[in-house]
Amino acid sequence: MSANPHILELRTSPHVHGPNSVQTIMSNVMFALLPIAAFAVFLFGISALALICTTTTVCVVTESLVCKLSKKESTLGDYSAAITGLLLALTLPPGMPLWMAAVGSVVSVCVGKALFGGLGQNAFNPVLVGLAFIHAAFPIEVSSWTLPLAEGRFTSFMGTTLTVPFLSPAAFDGITGATPLALQKFEHVTTGLGELFLGTTAGCTGETSDALILLCGAYLIARKFINWRIPASTLGSAFLTSLVFYAADPEKYPSPFFTLFAGGLILGAIFLASDMVTSPVTPLGMWVYGGLIGFLTVIIRLFSGQLEGVMYAILLGNAVSPIIDSLTQPRIFGARRAKAKL
Amino acid sequence: MSTVTNTAAAPYSLATLLNGMWKENPGLVIALGMCPTLAVTNSFVNALTMGLATLFVLVVSSAVVSLLRSFVPTQVHLVTHLVIIATLVTIVDIAIGAISPQVYRALGVFIQLIVVNCIILGHAQGYASKSTVYRSALNASGTGLGFTLALLCLGGVREVLGTGEFMGAPLFGERFEPWAVMALPPGGFFVLGGWLLAISWWKRRTGKKSAGVEQKQAA
Amino acid sequence: MPAGLLHIAKTFARGIRPPAHKESTRALPIRRLPFAPELVVPLQQHTGSPSVPCVKVGQEVVRGEPIAKANGFMSVPMHAPVTGVVASIELRPTSRGEMQPAIVIHTYMGASQEVLYSAPQDVDAMTPNELVAAVRETGVVGLGGAAFPTHVKLVVPEGRRIDTVLVNGCECEPYLTTDHRVMLECADDIHAGIQIVQKAVGATRAIIATEDNKLDAVKSLNESRKKASTTVISVLKPQYPQGAEKLLIKALLDREVPSGGSPADVGVAVLNVATLAQLGEILPRRQGLIERVITITGPGVEHPGNYMVALGTPLSFALKHAGLKPDAVQVIFGGPMTGHSVADLDIPITKGITGILVLTGAETAKRPTKIYPCIKCGYCIDACPIQLNPSRLGVLAQRGLYEAMESEFYLNDCFECGCCTYVCPSHIPLVQEFRIAKAMNRQRKTAQ
């Protein structure tokens, strides 16, 4: 007596789904990066623009080639390759020779992601793998800085940008400028906080304007596209570690506020450390992870031969995040205590 | 393979030699003995020296172990082998120091570390102590040559990319930008990993192809 | 704030807030659905062992008359939902898809459908044991969806004391408004039901828990509350799955039911409002449970609303009256978060069904289809009300490590609320995989 004219769909609950998808998260992260990129172009001119375009294009092309080679469905739709490229450009100096940036992009996508099995399975943040590779491969170029707001920045490229592939840059620009971190470390000149906050200093393409980065980060946190615990714990831990040293010897060590606002700490804490794939998933784990990154950043900055420690600190945080996860399983409702599962 | 075994002993030896050199290449395929491999392969000359030193120790130790195989009781196998190898390594160490102090400085402690190379001890324990002098020396030569080849592959790539030179001679002109990372430890890991990837990829491809041929033949 | 009305703007820590979609039925009074020409009463509409029929084929039955007896303690009797004749006792399809023995009754269309009562009983004069027996005779089971025999809940386990009766009127599932309407329209019955249960378990107080999107119901409940009553009404913030008893106890009393335990372990008995309303109405006059309120709603029906339906009414009959649209593609028993979709429309409506949700192709097409790899965003961990690690469980499920899921990651504590699947941006069917894992584990254990 079936009065049923329909073919009924059979599936198990839940029958509704929340609004989020990988695509929404990733595209929002990308949109949040765009103002920062735009400001970078304003500061450093067409060289920054060329750098951003190069890394993004190379990352996207590499990703699609990898998909083709491994005969997988294209994964460009998840925006992750584009974000990798964009972030890589923002963490390189604006005058970086384009071919070196391209090499870094290929390393990011191939070594940092594809080898591990693609999005979601990479153990390290692909951006940082590429960046660390560039730092180790081309140490001179990656620490040559240009002053912002140079005249003619919109009409001519920086001297180093258009270096012929596989050759060294002909000459570094006459207007190279040291970053606030370098000034502090080698010449004990502290840059003003206001300048640091607004971002009119020398530095990596996208790391200079803390105000803008914080604003974009606040948007992502408000919409829960990044977890607030990671930036909070990273910055908090860096501040406290730095405070301890500052209290011990204010002459020798920079103030905690300088630590927070100089260099790429804020960019790293908001956009690199909080990468979902490579950070712990448990709430307590996130605190531990951020705490470790903040601490290591300050230690590396103050005691090692490197100027900037964020990149290394986050890579090390990525490396231990599976262990942190295993050791910080949340307590199950109604259970006496969570078993630490090794 | 059947054609090979039908003929006389010489091609058989060749097969043994080639087997060690390519099919079971210890450095790349079995990924054994990597400890000395990576540390000294930042230049071609270092890799060559290291390879030859290993080859020498491998062949001579195999021969000696094989000679002594009926005199040494099983209980003291390991110790005897270690002493033989350590003696040979000491000789090589002193010899390199005498021939080229420059290379000796570059290789440093790593020459002495040949003692604990898994390949040599493994070969002595697993092969030489059970077969004739001729066979084990031949097999050892194959393995040793293969190992040297692997070291050269690594050293070559790392030197060319890391310095833009090959055995000290500039390859790409003065303005070549060296990839400093290749001469550093991470470069060693990356290049060896890259070689392993390339080989496994190549093996899979040829494996697929031959499987395809067999299927066609069966059809 | 009126006395006894407890405003609490709190809830439990995690969970989700899906769109409620309750507006299309919340304002509509309960209407009675006509009697279908043929009613099918499955012998197992509850958790426990099936009832045993006590009527013969061809026997005439009067509405309200017992037609099946309870079989053991974990079982309840059945009553005729309609005046008519027993046409057959045979296997019929049920909501879960399997065939089950059922009593088929052909309705006398001309009958007045008066309900058969027995002699009324004085609740105040009865002892707790007598009350439990009387509750059992009514055949009432949990009407919130679980269909757990109510009298079993009223037996206090040895060594336990129950101090609080928690009346669950949260109705956190989207679309459903059954409990809302019952609270609004049958407040007196609910208070009567509370008294019965409170007496049976010896509890000193009762708390009615509801959410702040049902304030009209709160008003009605408060108005009909007697002066001497120890009942308080508490209003929580809407959150899914607040209606899960363990979470409700946590939110209201801050007591945590131990893993694998029951509410009695922390001195609480939790009952659904609709259950209590039925109990309060039918127990004093020794009547049996023969009908219930269900919400028929969703974009696939013309006349969504809350209907009083005789148990055993075929789904197709109910949908015909609510106006099934031709583009409907999915019919769900229960709400969208935990309800199960049905395979055909010939199955009967039973005691545990709270609502019927009909979705059209336009709705189902909105569901994500592409599954991305897990990006370890941790959304599921933030959503899981019992703080499991669905992300890790999902990875283990993918690798088929079902035993490890149970022994190391508390798989059996999962009560399948579906929050993890709802929030997962990679659209991984987490809770679905957990169900498979649980089934595989059960199978393995029985095989051993």
Add this chain to the structure above:
Amino acid sequence: MNSDSLTFIFLNACIMNNFVLSMFLGICPFIGMQGNLKTAVRMGMTVTFVMVIASICATAVNLLLAYLHLEYLRLICFVCVIAGAVQLVEMLLKKKSPALHGALGIYLPLIATNSAILALALFQSLNQYSFIQGLAYALGAGAGFSLVLVIIAGLRERLALPGAPDVGRSAALSLIVAGILSLAFMGFAGVGY
């Protein structure tokens, strides 16, 4: 920081010149290791333990050989003495503390011939460390070795996920991971100078 200070020796062996990541020593066990975190921790403890023994042996052998003017026998002596000492310790452990032997025992023979152990003895002689400095060096090297072992064991779980390309599995991927870790550890280059 003074380059002779114990802290520096410890940190240098543990982090700046990590045996695994910057000197490629003792890689074989962790490339092949399939174990979980627990195994890694135990193995790291064992390596540290053997390193301390090796360091003590090396100090003793060096003193003796210097007295006898037989320095060219150093390598042979190291090999024999360390292997013998490890064997002895294993037997002792078996008798005195079966629990500890159960935890560490199975790895002991494996580790006795590990390149990291001999390298420790050789580097210690090369740098002419005193007995106490040698101990600090051994502890640092052992701690660094354990650290990397534990990190790789933690990551291995992630690498074992289905979906990773076949060519990237096993040794090659482990090496690449080690390479990335090695890059990350370069952040500490220059600490103490």
